[in-house]
Amino acid sequence: MSSTTLKIIGSEEWCTFTDLGIPAxxxxxxxxxxxxxxQASNITLIEGSNGKRISFEVHPIQENRSIAIQCSANVFDKRLVKSSSGVAESRYVIKSLVTIGENTFEIELTLTNRDSMEFKMLLGREALNERYMIDSSKIFIESTLKQNDIYEKYKHLTKGKSGLKIALLASNKELFSNKRIMEAGIARGxxxxFLNVEQAYMKFDAxxxxxxxxxxNVVDEFDAxxxxxxxSVTFYACALLRQFDAMGAYCLNSAEAITQSRDKLQATQLFAKHEIQIPITGFANSPLDTKDLIKMVNGAPLIIKLLESTQGKGVVLAETTKAAESVINAFKSVKTNILVQEFIKEANGQDIRCFVVGGKVVASMQRQAAKGEFRANIHQGGSASRIKITLEERKLAIKAAKMLRLPVAGVDIIRSNKGPLLLEVNSSPxxxxIENxxxxxxxxxxxxxxxxxxKLKQQ
Structure with missing residues (x-):
């Protein structure tokens, strides 16, 4: 087909997959x-007499997880695909009919978790070849949908209210985690x-x-x-949680549990008391004890943690005894409390995040530190991948969350020659x-x- 007979499409277009049940x-x-x-999540392989099929879930609308479509298709292939970021992953491939404007044709589709990406779908050059030319300066040349059009196409999947009124108490409505929780609640009816911690205040009255x-404005009563x-707002937010508790709302994590988990010294003492294995950790008040403190955790290299550190910030690796003495004494000179902890060399910059909900590990990932870093932290340029944890690691994560009385917790574990060791527990993971x-x-x-x-029964 010559270029003069190719259709022109924009850099963005609306697609329909009738056989997958996706209207737009x-x-x-x-x-x-x-x-x-x-984009596809909850991908499950189904082996049958007629070959392999997969079931999967698609959230077709940008930044909206409240609408979900259950799809299934025959497995056409499984390939190693390299993403734009250079990361290779194994993906299932299916074939499906796609409609763009008035044209319908079959294409191959790889299924991947694209929740962190701007678009739920990419249309690649195999689908474009001998069909289209792209005018990158325009969008929606073939079809245009307004917000009302999208609502009409998906209104049969919109759930009605089921009775619960739930507040998300946080500071930034636009954070990924907060948006996801809001969407998930709406999706379940x-x-x-959203309540901004810093814009709420309390009236104490018996x-x-x-x-x-x-x-x-008086905040209405909430179920949860x-x-x-x-x-930075732990003290005030926990006061609000106690107030909501007094008003009869169920708090997914209580103020007491959050306060306890945020006090790293108290939490570490509790872990040791309840025989939860942790890296050897020391705490001292005076610079006069610095040398013995370093020896106590098996010497340098060692880790120095601010008691209020979070997401890897305020955590320092001291590679030599002299460096450790300098850092510890510098913190002591400005009356900053720190913990000193043994460095687990064999971990090779990796740790494991276990996500615990309701006394069960519902997901786990392995995090790899960025080159030149010692701490496995995706907030500081590290990478993460799904991992199957051992029974011992699972028991450790559940015990740590239970001991702190946290129904929801991110439990960080490191693998050592002594077995799994608990690093810390996050009450707002x-x-x-982990979803990606x-x-x-x-x-x-x-x-x-x-x-x-x-005890709510879903309709």
Whole structure:
């Protein structure tokens, strides 16, 4: 076909996959990608007498997890595909009919978790060849959908309210984790309300306790509160949680549990008391004890942690005894409390994050530190991948969360020659890394935990 007879499409177009039950999904037209790809989660292989099939879930609308479509298709192939970031992953390949404007044709689709990407679908050059030319300066040349059109196409998948009113208590509505929890609650038919910690205040009264919002508005009663609290507002946010508790709301993580988990010294003492294996850790008040403190944790290299550190910030590797003495004494000179901890060399910059909900490990990922870093932290340029943990690691994660009385927790474990060791427990664990690494809908699992606690039966 000559270039003069090729149709022109924009850099973005609406696609329909009738055989998958997807009436509209926005695709980025990407001639740099060979094969087309689509966002898919909860991918399950089904082996039958007629060959292999897979079932999977698609969230077709950008930044909206409240609409989910269950799909199934025959497995055409399984390939190693390298993403734009250079990471190779094994993906299932299916064939499906796609409709763009008035044209319908068959294409190959690789299925991958694209939740962190801007588009739920990429249309690659194999689908474009001998059919289209791209005008990158335009979008939606073949078809245009307004918001009302999208609503009409998906209104049969929109759930009605099921009775629960849930508040997300946090500081930034735009954070990935907070958006995901709001979407998951809406998807399950609940009324979700975002409450900014720093815009709420309290009235203490034996007969009529209240929480008010900036401007004097009285906050309505909630069935449940999901706390997502940044360290700098822990004290105030926990006061709010106690107030909501007094008003009869169920708090997914209680103020007492959060406060205890944020006190790294107390938490470390509790771990040791309950025979939870941790790296050898020391704590001292005076610089006069620095030399023995270093010896106590098996010498340099060693880890120095600020008691209020979070997401790998405030954690230092001292590679020599002299460096360790300098850092420890510098912190002591400004009256900053620190923990000193043995360095687990054999971990090779890796740790494991176990996500615990309701006394079960629902997901786990292995994190690899960025080159030149010692701490496996995806917030500082590290990478994450799904991992199957051992029974011993699973028991350790569950015990640590239970000991701190946290229904929801991110439990960090490191593998050592002595077996798994507990690093720390996070009471407001992020969802982005673990959902992207595992393809699991952790936000949905958190909402389900609230339903179970409140004995709500889903319609």
């Amino acid at each position: 999904i926005k695709a980025r037209i990407d001639s740099g990608a060979k094969t087309s790809s689509m 609940h009324e979700m309300v 007969k009529e306790p209240q929480v008010r919002y900036r401007g004097g 509160i999901i706390p997502r609290i940044k360290p 992020g969802l982005e890394g 690494a595992t393809g699991l809908d952790i936000a949905n699992i958190m909402i389900e935990a609230i339903e179970k606690k409140l």
